[in-house]
Each structure stands twice: as structure tokens, then as C-alpha cells.
Amino acid sequence: MQLPVINNAASEAKSGGCSSGSCGSTDDQMGHLPDHIRDKVKNHPCYSEEAHHYFARMHVAVAPACNIQCNYCNRKYDCSNESRPGVVSEVLKPEQAVKKVLAVAATIPQMTVLGIAGPGDALANPARTFETFRKLSEQAPDIKLCVSTNGLALPENVEEMSRYNIDHVTITINCVDPDVGAQIYPWIFWNNKRIKGREAAEILIAQQQKGLEMLVAKGILVKVNSVLIPGVNDKHLEEVSKIVKAKGAFLHNVMPLISEAEHGTYYGLTGQRGPTNEELQALQDACAGDMNMMRHCRQCRADAVGLLGEDRGAEFTIDKIEEMDIDYVEAMKMRAEVHAAINEEMESKRLAKESKVQLVSIQGVQKNEVTRPVLMAVATKGGGVINEHFGHASEFLIYEASGAGVRFIGHRRTIPYCEGGDTCGDGESALDKTIRELAGCEAVLCSKVGYEPWGPLEAAGIQPNGEHAMEVIEDAVMAVYEEMRAAGKLEVKVVEQQKVA
Ligand code: CLF
Ligand code: SF4
Numbered sequence: 001m002q003l004p005v006i007n008n009a010a011s012e013a014k015s016g017g018c019s020s021g022s023c024g025s026t027d028d029q030m031g032h033l034p035d036h037i038r039d040k041v042k043n044h045p046c047y048s049e050e051a052h053h054y055f056a057r058m059h060v061a062v063a064p065a066c067n068i069q070c071n072y073c074n075r076k077y078d079c080s081n082e083s084r085p086g087v088v089s090e091v092l093k094p095e096q097a098v099k100k101v102l103a104v105a106a107t108i109p110q111m112t113v114l115g116i117a118g119p120g121d122a123l124a125n126p127a128r129t130f131e132t133f134r135k136l137s138e139q140a141p142d143i144k145l146c147v148s149t150n151g152l153a154l155p156e157n158v159e160e161m162s163r164y165n166i167d168h169v170t171i172t173i174n175c176v177d178p179d180v181g182a183q184i185y186p187w188i189f190w191n192n193k194r195i196k197g198r199e200a201a202e203i204l205i206a207q208q209q210k211g212l213e214m215l216v217a218k219g220i221l222v223k224v225n226s227v228l229i230p231g232v233n234d235k236h237l238e239e240v241s242k243i244v245k246a247k248g249a250f251l252h253n254v255m256p257l258i259s260e261a262e263h264g265t266y267y268g269l270t271g272q273r274g275p276t277n278e279e280l281q282a283l284q285d286a287c288a289g290d291m292n293m294m295r296h297c298r299q300c301r302a303d304a305v306g307l308l309g310e311d312r313g314a315e316f317t318i319d320k321i322e323e324m325d326i327d328y329v330e331a332m333k334m335r336a337e338v339h340a341a342i343n344e345e346m347e348s349k350r351l352a353k354e355s356k357v358q359l360v361s362i363q364g365v366q367k368n369e370v371t372r373p374v375l376m377a378v379a380t381k382g383g384g385v386i387n388e389h390f391g392h393a394s395e396f397l398i399y400e401a402s403g404a405g406v407r408f409i410g411h412r413r414t415i416p417y418c419e420g421g422d423t424c425g426d427g428e429s430a431l432d433k434t435i436r437e438l439a440g441c442e443a444v445l446c447s448k449v450g451y452e453p454w455g456p457l458e459a460a461g462i463q464p465n466g467e468h469a470m471e472v473i474e475d476a477v478m479a480v481y482e483e484m485r486a487a488g489k490l491e492v493k494v495v496e497q498q499k500v501a
Contacts, residue, residue, distance in 0.1 A: 037250075040167050040221055042346070043112040043339065044144060045308050047168060047223065047251060049408055050350075052296050052308050053384040054342045057113040057146070058104050060097035061089035061302040062128045066120035067152050068188040068204060071266040072227060072257055078302040079118035080258070080265075081150060081172035081225060089119050089303035094131040096318055101136055103321045104305055105143060106331035108312070109338040111305075113168070117148035118302030123157050133164040142332055144168065148225070152188055152204055154211025162218050169215055170253075171208055172225040175233050176243050178202040183232050186266070209247070216248035223251040223294065228275045228283055229267070230257070238286050245291035252287055253294035256280050277440070281409060295410045298395075307382050309395050309411065349384065349472065371490040373402035375409065376477050377438045377462070379446040386468050386476050390449035391418035396438060399473065401481035406474040412437040417453055435460045443480050445473075 033041070041047040045055045066079065073080045078087050092100065101114050114136060116122040122129045133145050147161065148170040161169065175181045181201025188200040195203065215222050224244045226237050233240075241252050257274040259267040266272075275283070284293050298308045306312040377396035379388035394416050398409040414437045415430040428436075431453050438444060444462050447469035457464045468476035484490055 056111040056307045058305040059115045059117050061119050062097045062132050063122045063125035064091045064120050065124045067124040069186050074264045087301040097132045098135045103324050106326045109335040113144045113146050115146035121150050122147045123149045123153040137164050151208035151211050158214040168221050170223045173208050180236050221250045224249045225253045241287035251292045253297050371403045373400050375441045377441045377444040390446040399477045401477050406477045
């Protein structure tokens with residue numbers, strides 16, 4: 001069948017798949033997962049890097065209260081454990097939330113997951129959270145349920161979660177050492193008392209670890225989020241990664257601290273900086289030796305709707321939903337067809353990728369070459385293909401090409417060049433900001449790139465490229481890498497017996 005909206009692009013794309021090597025550790029390892037786990041993650045845009053090109057998630061903001069204080073959070077805004085600070089979501093009642101989910105599911109059939117991630121802590125509001133899940137599991141059993149929590153109230157809620165078929169839980173674990181924790185959490189609310197300092201961190205850590213073990217014992221997939229705070233837990237997160245992996249966490253998502261002073265958080269007001277792109281990548285790479293790393297998180301808002309990185313929430317305000325006439329039984333049929341079509345497309349790309357890896361592996365033995373890695377930025381609207389105009393992109397995906405193949409590194413946000421006007425923020429133009437965000441990249445691949453930004457991009461050492469429109473991202477990145485190699489832009493040395501893949 002014809003895939004709707006975001007996937008038309010993918011359907012038109014050249015068939016093929018990844019040129020070689022890896023497309024991100026998560027999906028590399030996906031192929032080796034047992035079937036029952038693979039089934040749980042293959043349609044979840046956060047748990048599978050590949051799925052995030054096709055499937056959407058939504059959050060409903062039903063959980064306003066929180067039971068701890070994090071130094072990177074201002075209570076006026078959403079929970080920063082999974083949200084960008086400085087974003088406010090409208091709080092919904094459970095029945096409003098269910099109505100909204102049904103409306104989104106009927107309109108965006110690619111939406112497979114409903115998460116509760118704030119605006120406070122999901123489990124500090126158990127009645128509202130579980131009422132939403134209960135109603136939804138009755139009315140829309142095809143939607144996966146997902147929870148994000150700071151973990152303090154987790155152990156007492158694990159039993160209840162397993163009742164609603166919640167298969168995915170995120171715990172934000174920033175430390176396993178209370179001395180580090182005391183620098184992140186000024187207090188917790190525990191047994192009707194406010195507890196401060198090291199003691200508070202000790203209790204929180206114990207609850208998080210206990211909750212993690214209980215979830216794993218129930219067969220629930222656990223993702224651990226950690227906020228990277230330079231000078232506070234940057235040296236400590238490798239240990240966190242090892243410990244949570246040893247306890248059975250499925251995925252680790254190291255996210256950058258965002259600490260702009262205007263958000264009014266403790267860290268923002270005291271000048272605590274966030275990590276650079278390079279620091280974030282280095283830590284993710286260091287942790288990757290121990291477990292699957294998530295690199296495609298967009299730190300969504302507590303009422304986010306759509307593909308990761310896009311926000312269609314404005315289409316589903318309460319007044320708009322009230323006017324919608326939804327036949328969910330009919331919608332479920334359409335959703336099943338769309339999901340089957342996407343899964344078929346993903347499977348054919350996976351098979352194509354596997355056969356290419358084998359081919360490159362054979363060629364690699366003959367070539368025996370090692371070339372330096374190159375970062376490239378890609379503009380995409382989804383579907384795993386290059387289908388976004390340079391000037392319309394509000395974010396770029398970053399890929400690393402090397403002799404070992406292509407791997408996904410992360411994303412960088414910007415202001416669309418065509419919408420940025422002359423300047424944005426502190427007098428910096430949208431183009432200047434994009435060039436600054438793409439530092440370290442040697443090419444930017446888009447469906448089209450205009451004449452005006454071409455020169456400044458080239459001058460900054462970023463080669464604009466609009467020649468691979470509608471191609472599968474990994475194929476295009478590898479093709480550009482090969483062109484660079486053929487043009488002598490990569491230092492090549494011959495290595496005896498070196499395998500490429
Ligand atoms: Fe939401 Fe979180 Fe579930 Fe995803 S988000 S509750 S696991 S459905 Fe995903 Fe958004 Fe990152 Fe969260 S990109 S912030 S990791
Ligand atoms: Fe804020 Fe979330 Fe931390 Fe609560 S858990 S203080 S809402 S960041």
C-alpha cells in the first residue's frame with residue numbers, strides 16, 4: 001500500500017539500504033535480538049534508531065506534580081529529565097488525554113507509542129497516570145505504553161505497571177554515587193518529609209536501582225536516561241552505564257545538560273555549562289563499549305506529538321479534538337495496514353543492507369585500506385532518505401563515514417535558514433548559527449540547497465551537496481565518502497590484511 005505523509009518519500013526512494021558497516025549501534029544489535037524483544041522495539045521510535053525515521057510517539061501531559069528537585073529543572077516548566085527546559089505543556093485530565101490519543105492515532109497512523117513524561121514525574125501522580133493507561137489500554141490496545149520517571153516512586157509502582165502491559169520504562173539515573181547525587185539533587189520528598197543533601201541522593205539512588213532490578217525481573221524493557229553535566233557527573237557516567245547494563249537495562253541515553261540562564265534553573269543561574277557536541281559524542285562512544293546507546297533523543301516536550309524532532313501538538317488542542325468525529329475501529333484497520341507497509345519497507349532495507357555489508361566485506365579484504373572518518377550532516381523529514389531542503393531544515397542528522405561504514409552520531413538543532421530572517425538571537429544570522437552547529441562536518445547533504453548559502457558553507461569547510469535527493473541516507477553518505485576518497489581528500493594508507501567490515 002501507499003504509505004501516508006512522511007513515508008511517501010521513503011517509498012519513492014531508490015531501493016538499496018545501508019552501503020556498509022553500521023548504521024548506529026542500536027540497530028546493528030537489533031538484528032541479533034531475540035524475536036520477542038525485537039518485536040517490542042521495532043516500532044518504538046526511541047528504542048530503535050531505525051524506527052525513528054518512520055514511527056511517531058506522543059506524550060500526554062497528565063502528571064503535574066514532582067517528588068524531587070533537580071538542579072537543571074525549573075518547576076514552571078516541563079520535567080527536564082526528558083524535555084527541553086523552558087517548555088510548558090498544558091496539563092490534561094485523563095479523559096481528555098485519552099481523547100487526544102485516539103484523535104492522534106486516527107490522524108497519524110505512524111504513531112505507535114504513548115508516553116507519559118511529565119510535566120512533573122509520571123509516578124508522583126500515579127492515579128492520573130494509571131487511569132490514563134487503563135482507559136487507553138481498553139480503547140486502543142494497539143498503542144504501546146511508555147513511562148518516564150525519576151525513579152523515586154518506582155518500586156511501589158512496578159506491579160501496577162505490569163498490569164497495563166507497559167513494556168517500556170525510562171528511568172533518569174544521573175549517578176550511582178550519593179556524593180555526585182548531592183550536587184544534582186538538593187532535596188527529595190520521601191515518606192511525607194523533605195530530605196536534603198547526600199541522604200536524599202542515597203535514597204533516590206537506592207530506589208532507582210531497586211526499580212530497575214524489579215522491572216528487568218518482570219521482562220519490562222528499561223531505558224536509562226542520564227543528563228551529562230560537565231564537572232559534575234561527566235567522569236562518572238561510564239560507571240553508571242556499566243552498572244545499569246549489568247542489571248539488565250536495554251538502552252542508555254546520555255543527554256546534554258541544557259542550562260540557559262533564561263530558564264531560571266539553579267544550574268542556569270549559577271553558570272553551569274552544558275557539554276559541547278564533541279564532549280557528548282566522546283562520552284557516548286566511551287559508554288557504547290558496554291551497552292546500546294541512544295543517540296537520536298530530541299529531549300521532547302511533555303505534550304510532544306509526531307516523529308521525534310517534529311511537533312504537531314498544535315493540530316490536537318482540546319478544542320480541535322472536541323470537534324473530531326473518530327471511528328477508532330476503522331482507524332485501527334488503517335493503522336494496521338500502514339504499520340504492515342512500513343515494516344515491509346524496513347525489512348527490505350535491512351535485507352539490502354545485510355547483502356551490501358557482505359559485499360563490502362569481501363571487497364574490503366581486497367582493498368586493505370584505512371581512511372580517516374568524516375562527519376556529514378543530513379537534512380531529512382523522515383523515511384530514512386534525504387528529502388529536506390537546506391533552507392527548511394530545523395535540525396540536521398549527523399553521520400560518520402569511514403572505511404568501516406556509516407554510523408549515526410546524533411543531531412544538531414538550528415533555525416531554518418529560510419525562516420531565520422537576517423538575524424536570530426544575539427545578532428547571529430540563521431545561516432551563521434547553522435554553520436556553527438555543523439562545526440566538524442565536511443559535507444551537508446540535502447534535497448536542495450540554494451545559491452546564497454552555498455558560498456558561506458564552502459568557506460566554512462562544509463561542502464553543500466544536493467545530488468543525492470531521495471536516496472537512502474547511508475547510501476548517500478557512503479557515496480559522498482567514496483567521491484572524497486576518489487578525489488584524494490582522505491588520507492589513505494594501505495594496511496596488510498585489514499578488513500573493511
Ligand atoms: Fe516518550 Fe520517552 Fe517513551 Fe520515547 S520520548 S516516554 S521513551 S515515548 Fe524519546 Fe523523546 Fe528522547 Fe524521551 S526522544 S525525550 S527518549
Ligand atoms: Fe523537574 Fe523532572 Fe527533576 Fe522533577 S524529576 S525536578 S520535574 S526534572
